[in-house]
């Protein structure tokens with residue numbers, strides 16, 4: 001399996017809960033290397049553009065509101081099978097359905113405040129990395 005890159009966001013709920021370090025430790029201890037990282041406050045435009053594929057969904061307004069409610073940590077993770085591995089470490093979108101030992105099970109409270117985002121395919125990883133890091 002080739003070395004792959006994926007894009008990750010530690011969302012405002014997790015930053016507010018002071019668990020950035022604990023989440024980053026999950027990545028590092030599972031073989032994912034942080035190759036880009038920035039703490040930043042997303043503007044409305046940045047959040048809307050990032051989630052453009054969800055524009056027609058009923059929760060879009062709340063999602064943008066939530067993602068701009070406080071700072072996030074945007075990161076590029078690198079490792080073998082990074083995209084699928086990161087999705088596995090994150091757990092299901094709804095923390096109530098997330099497997100034991102996953103980031104969302106341990107640190108998230110609800111389907112909107114769900115601690116992390118991770119790219120779901122090579123195409124989205126490429127788009128999302130370019131969106132925030134321009135490469």
Ligand SMILES: Nc1ncnc2c1ncn2[C@@H]1O[C@H](COP(=O)(O)OP(=O)(O)OP(=O)(O)O)[C@@H](O)[C@H]1O
Nearest residue numbers: 054059063092093111112113114116117118119120
């Ligand atoms: N029914 C919903 N109600 C509220 N928010 C939702 C709902 N479904 C999804 N979301 C929010 O939109 C984000 C994107 O949804 P998507 O279906 O792409 O989930 P995901 O791929 O697991 O999450 P992410 O894209 O953040 O990694 C979710 O992480 C969640 O924060």
